[in-house]
Amino acid sequence: MVEHSAFAGAQAVTATQGGTTVRAIEPLSVVSVTAWRGQEAALADAVRATFGLDLPQAGRWTAHAGLTAIWAGPGHWWLQRGGRSALMQELAALGDHAGLIDISDARAVLRLRGPLARDILLGLLPLDLHPSVFTPGQVASTIAAHMTVQVRQLDDKPTFDLSCLRSYAGSLWRALELASAGPPRLSALSA
Amino acid sequence: MTRISTGGLIDRSKTLRFRFDGTNYSGRPGDTLASALLANGVRLMGRSFKYHRPRGVLSAGPEEPSALVELRSGARREPNIPAPVVELFHGLEASSQNRFPSLGFDLMAVNGLLAPLFSAGFYYKTFMWPASWWEKLYEPLIRHAAGLGRAATEDDPDSYDRAHLFCDVLVVGSGPAGLAAALAAGRRGARVVLCESGPLLGGRLLAEHTEIDGMPGPAWAAATEAALRDCPGVTILRRTTVAAVFDHGSYVAVERVADHKPVPDSHEPRQRVWRIVAKRCVLAAGAFERLATFGDNDRPGVMLAGAVRTYLNRYAVLPGRAPVVATSGDDGWRTVADCVRLGIGVAAIIDRRSEITSQQRQLAEASGAQLLLGGRIARVYGGTGLYGLDVEDAAGKRQFVSTELLAVAGGWNPAVQLACHLGGKPVWSEHTQAFVPGTLPPGMSVAGAARGTFGLAAALAEGSAAGAAAADGTGFAGSAPAVPRADDAATTPAPIWFLAGGRGKAFVDFQHDVTTADIAQAQQEGFVSVEHMKRYTTHGMATDQGKTGGVAGMAAMAALTGRSMAETGTTLHRPPYTPIAIGALAGHHRGKDFRPTRRTPAHDWAAEQGASFVETGPWLRAEWFTQPGERTWLQSCTREVNAVRGGVGVCDVSTLGKIEIVGPDAGAFLDFLYINTFSTLPVGRVRYGTMLREDGFVFDDGTTARLAPDRWVMTTTTANAPRVLQHMEFVHQVLRPDWRVAFVSVTDQWAQFAVAGPRARSVIAAVLDAGFDVSDAAFPFMAAGNFTSLGGVETRLFRISFSGEQAYEIGVPSAYGDALVRKIAAAGAVPYGLEALSVMRIEKGHPAGGELNGQTTAMDLGMGRMMSSKKDFIGRAMAQRPALRDPQRPALVGLKPVKAGDRLRAGAHLLPRTATHRIENDQGWISSVAFSPSLNSWIGLGLLANGPARHGEIIRTLDPVRGGNALAEVVSPCFIDPDGVRLRG
Amino acid sequence: MRIPCPHCGERGNDEFFYLGAAGLTRPAADAQPEAWHDYVYLRDNPAGKHSELWQHAHGCRRWLVVTRDTRTHAVFSAVDATP
Structure with missing residues (x-):
């Protein structure tokens, strides 16, 4: 194998209590797209015209036909596809409106799915992930166990993608392991 | 046994065995250690801190100042745990503390006879003289006597959790006010978190004989808990x-997840720290009954009257035979009423007032007690346990009363602590005879006894209203809540009971053994302000933070100064409300998990090669690779340097900061960041650059390559990478927002390796896919470009050199880093680590951490001529300041010992050779040293006044701390290949 | 402390990096030394309302101007620092 997992040494899938699982999502193709000042609308138009995708508003993500756009800051998005693809070339035309930088290998992503996911994340993220506040389609970047961690809710199972700098992958894995080690913190949330 | 045969919230069907001071006892589920000991007739539970006075249990809660025990043993031993909050479990092991050799017979009690030595301010005065007594007498004495219990000496075997919680309304306390508040807010749909420090909801409802909505208090609490569980937004956190x-x-709460079990369940944390963010908070923390001040008020058997009710009603324990009730108001009569209801004969009732109600008279008759109105306690008998009192009636007639239990009701202090953590000062309320919350933290309201509202019906009404208002404030409006109904008679709050004079020590702080005499001494010596008095006497500074005795001390000072309580005031309350274990605050962040670590894509490969890793900020970097037969790091490092200079080596440089910069204005942006010009750099070339801070001092350095007309990649030092990115974000967003430039950190995107040495080119050629020309002509020194390796993997190649050798840095996306480094090593490159890298950069005179210390200018580092005068850049103006251009400033030089074998030391001072060793003669310092295998000598880089003009001079390097004193020759900082023949070769 | 990031919402202050006073204007390249001295070194130290630069370092990475009361930590506003 020429390509190595960011989580080398960690299991690919581990079952925690109550049918909640965590697994690494890799490889990914990810491009950081930063609109030039004043070109945000033009960029959004170009993305919509070319890929049929609406760039998300602050704190949200969108997806269409396998291409995902994740808000990363004002005028800043990550465009993402699963697997390795020539995404930089695919997006090249957006270069009139934005700066494009390949960050496919810069981050590591864990997918946490199942009924205990929220209870586990209580022990990791200083964010309100209550279903009345944080819903599928939302994304947030925060500090967790001294690392910058981005959390994205995919569905109501619930499923969350957690992403950190690739070099921190082992530490994020460990932090999740510690956060899920004990019995559920709040039985009310584990439904 | 003093267990009452019926009643109480204990499970009489089960027996729990436990040990206290080596003796076996039994108790019931629902007991605390204190109630179980009392049920077994054990009254003596500890010795006091200073005088080693025998002490029993005063209270029934976390405010306990006397019955502090060591809980558990071995690695789980924990000191200073209040026995009234320890839930009894089977196999519990506890011991009294601060006694030698045993609790009943304490040799240290002789301290009571040395009282003048231990009076107020003894820390400040007694040990001042004579000096020689300190080592011989004072220190051993204090060391033997000090402290309350012993912490475990082994590693804590338990784990601790940290977690976050968000809510609309946080309710603190589950007494009647808290339950009513939680229910009112929860029924409106608000997200409510209810925190209760004990195992059961109910607060004083569990301790008093009350009725709400036709139910006994505990039953109403249970019914309300069930109703709260039906509210989907309510979270109840017990313990x-x-x-x-x-x-x-923002609030911090500690959940004692498993402290009520012998050991936590598998993978269960012992405790958890909750960080709660709440839009509103209802403080319903109740109140603490305060101690009354009279001589020997600390004897085992003297208890708070409310605590006596707790033991009677909740735990079905009579804490002592033939109780005497002493009260300064109506409150103590509730204890009389409970005794009458339970058929317990009361020996005497002392009411400080001369008038009481007819109901109280009837109660007194029913209890069989002698009634002494306007009376007082004249003398307390019993050292290790109360056996009698001399009581005086209003006329001063004294008589002896035989009793084991004195229940004292001297009023209640609202638990105002949390209301004061943001600086709010409590205010004295004449009406409630207590300090009540003043200015509240934003979003907080207070209900019930915590607000000085001591009646049950009123507390329920306040709680309901506060809960409803808090819900309103967070967008959950609704009709007025139904207020639970209680029918309690109005009572007059009991004033502070302070009796001056009398026999024996009158304590105002049981845990720190502060007496009224100490307060008087503080007053005489001018420490009249309560904040001064507190520090002088240590009053209120023990782990209980004066919850029972604080106000008693203020009252003592008020009496001495003739001022009112309002004028006297109270001391500031700071977090934490009750002690927190350090382990709980650390949470998971201990040992290997103390902080996260960053690992490079080649980490596992490096470990296989015998790497020793060093922490560089969060990164783990390979220092050197120990080979068989190498005993010291220097042997490994020297071999690695020789391998590079004599052949080829590979070093993981993935940790260096990498920032990719794109956009039409990227060149201008780089010109603005760096002192030198980048916009003119051709595509496919690299340039070294230096950045300043705006104050003109050097910030960071590194190389930046132009990969395409509008695409650049910058490198930074490992340590400064995050700060450089922040700086660039600031410069772009705030100073040059219109420039079309975008950049992100790509440090983690690329695995990058330095391949250095005379044979570097052949290794690179072997690693790249076939067909690339990396000859000197096609890819000369300072070239950069895109290639492929590993069968088509995108590869960035830079012909740059930190070592001074022919060298490349080669980068691939991180997932391929492991494969790439293995291929490089297979092609013959010897792994070298951070130490060898550092030796070679010192041999070449490249500045790094020791020189980029925030105090050096570009001129100091020999880069003055790089500064462009044709453009504005960050730091340009301030770098022109005359003092920063003074040639007398310490500037970079190389240093070589005159005597072969002399060792230079980083940090050594540089002095003229013949100057006396005085600071006035200091001319600089050594910033970096290394043993140079190439020169077979220690060498150094230093910053020396007017250094570049002093090459050839012999100076002294002085390291007084480590005894270093060596002569060194000032030389060029570039020790090897000054003309750069090798790196261009 | 909690800071209401205009892009991400209210977050704990451990997500933010503090720089210092906001509202300073970088002098022109040829400005007098006194102007540079003021810009680099001179700062007000008000007891009360104060505007400061904070970066939402663990969030959207934007530099913000946060106006707060230095005595009570009450936050009056937090806006993007882009002029």
Whole structure:
């Protein structure tokens, strides 16, 4: 194998209590797209015209036909596809409106799915992930166990993608392991 | 046994065995250690801190100042645990503390005879003289006597959790006010978190004989808990104490997850720290009954009257035979009533007032007690346990009463602590005879006894209203809540009971052994302000933080100064409300998990090669690779340097900061960041650059390559990478927002390796896919470009050199880093680590951490001529300041010992050769040293006044701390290949 | 402390990096030394309302101007620092 997992040494899938699982999502193709000042609308138009995708508003993500756009800051998005693809070339035309930088290998992503996911994340993220506040389609970047961690809710199972700098992958894995080690913190949330 | 045969919230069907001071006892589920000991007739539970006075249990809660025990043993031993909050479990092991050799016979009690030595301010005065007594007498004495219990000496075997919680309304306390508040807010649909420090909801309802909505108090609490569980937004945290209030609705609470079990269940944390963010908070923390001040008020058997009711009603324990009730108001009569209801004969009732109600007279008759109105306690008998009192009636007639239990009701202090953590000062209320919350933290309201509202019906009404208002404030409006109905008679709050004079020590702080005499001494010596008095006497500074005795001390000072309580005031309350284990604050962040670590894509490969890793900020970097037969790091490092200079080596440089910069204005942006010009750099070339801070000093350095007309990649030092990115974000967003430039950190995107040495080119050629020309002509020194390796993997190649050898840096996306480094090593490159890298950069005179210390200018580092005068850049103006251009400033030089074998030391001072060793003669310092295998000598880089003009001079390097004193020759900082023949070769 | 990031919402202050006073204008390249001295070194130290630069370092990475009361930590506003 020429390509190595960011989580080398960690299991690919581990079952925690109550049918909640965590697994690494890799490889990914990810491009950081930063609109030039004043070109945000033009960029959004170009993305919509070319890929049929609406760039998300602050704190949200969108997806269409396998291409995902994740808000990363004002005028800043990550465009993402699963697997390795020539995404930089695919997006090249957006270069009139934005700066494009390949960050496919810069981050590591864990997918946490199942009924205990929220209870586990209580022990990791200083964010309100209550279903009345944080819903599928939302994304947030925060500090967790001294690392910058981005959390994205995919569905109501619930499923969350957690992403950190690739070099921190082992530490994020460990932090999740510690956060899920004990019995559920709040039985009310584990439904 | 003093267990009452019926009643109480204990499970009489089960027996729990436990040990206290080596003796076996039994108790019931529902007991605390204190109630179980009392049920077994054990009254003596500890010795006091200073005088080693025998002490029993005063209270029934976390405010306990006397019955502090060591809980558990071995690695789980924990000192200073209040026995009234320890839930009894089977196999519990506890011991009294601060006694030698045993609790009943304490040799240290002789301290009571040395009282003048231990009076107020003894820390400040007694040990001042004579000096020689300190080592011989004072220190051993203090060391033997000090402290309350012993911490475990082994590693804590338990784990601790940290977690976050968000809510609309946080309710602190589950007494009648708290339950009513939680229910009112919860029924409106608000997200409510209810924190109760004990195992059961109910607060004083569990301790008093009350009725709400036609139900006994505990039953109403249970019914309300069931109703709360039906509210989907309500979270109930039991055994959870809100310990601190911080800004903007942030709270810290400690949940004792498993402290009621012998050991935590598998993978269960022992405790958890909750960080709660709440839009509103209802403080319903109740109140603490305060101790009354009279001589020998600390004897085992003297208890708070409310605590006596707790033991009678909740635990079905009579804490002592033939109780005497002493009260300064109506409150103590509730204890009389409970005794009458339970058929317990009362020996005497002392009411400080001369008038009482007819109902109280009837109660007194029913109890069989002698009634002494306007009376007082004249003398307390019993050292290790109360056996009698001399009581005086209003006329001063004294008589002896035989009793084992004195229940004292001297009023209640609202638990105002959490209301004060943001600086709010409590205010004295004449009406409630107590300090009540003053200015509240934003978003907080207070209900019930915590507000000085001591009646049950009123507390329920306040709680309901506060809960409803808090819900309203967070967008959950609704009709007025139904207020639970209680029918309690109005009572007059009991004033502070302070009796001056009398026999024996009158304590105002049981845990720190502060007496009224100490307060008087503080007053005489001018420490009249309560904040001064507190520090002088240590009053209120023990782990109980004066919850029972604080106000008693203020009252003592008020009496001495003739001022009112309002004028006297109270001391500031700070977090935490009750003590928190350090382990709980650390949470998971201990040992290997103390902080996260960053690992490069080649980490596992490096470990296989015998790497020793060093922490560089969060990164783990390979220092050197120990080979068989190498005994010291220097042997490994020297071999690695020789391998590079004589052949080829590979070093993981993935940790260096990499920032990719794109856009039409990227060149201008780089010109603005760096002192030198980048916009003119051709595509496919690299340039070294230096950045300043705006104050003109050097910030960071590194190389930046132009990969395409509008695409650049910058490198930074490992340590400064995050700060450089922040700096660039600031410069772009705030100073040059219109420039079309975008950049992100790509440090983690690329695995990058330095391949250095005379044979570097052949290794690179072997690693790249076939067909690339990396000859000197096609890819000369300072070239950069895109290639492929590993069968089509995108590869960035830079012909740059930190070592001074022919060298490349080669980068691939991180997932391929492991494969790439293995291929490089297979092609013959010897792994070298951070130490060898550092030796070679010192041999070449490249500045790094020791020189980029925030105090050096570009001129100091020999880069003055790089500064462009044709453009504005960050730091340009301030770098022109005359003092920063003074040639007398310490500037970079190389240093070589005159005597072969002399060792230079980083940090050594540089002095003229013949100057005396005085600071006035100091001319600089050594910033970096290394043993140079190439020169077979220690060498150094230093910053020396007017250094570049002094090459050839012999100076002294002085390291007084480590005894270093060596002569060194000032030389060029570039020790090897000054003309750069090798790196261009 | 909690800071209401205009892009991400209210977050704990451990997500933010503090720089210092906001509202300073970088002098022109040829400005007098006194102007540079003021810009680099001179700062007000008000007891009360104060505007400061904070970066939402663990969030959207934007530099913000946060106006707060230095005595009570009450936050009056937090806006993007882009002029």
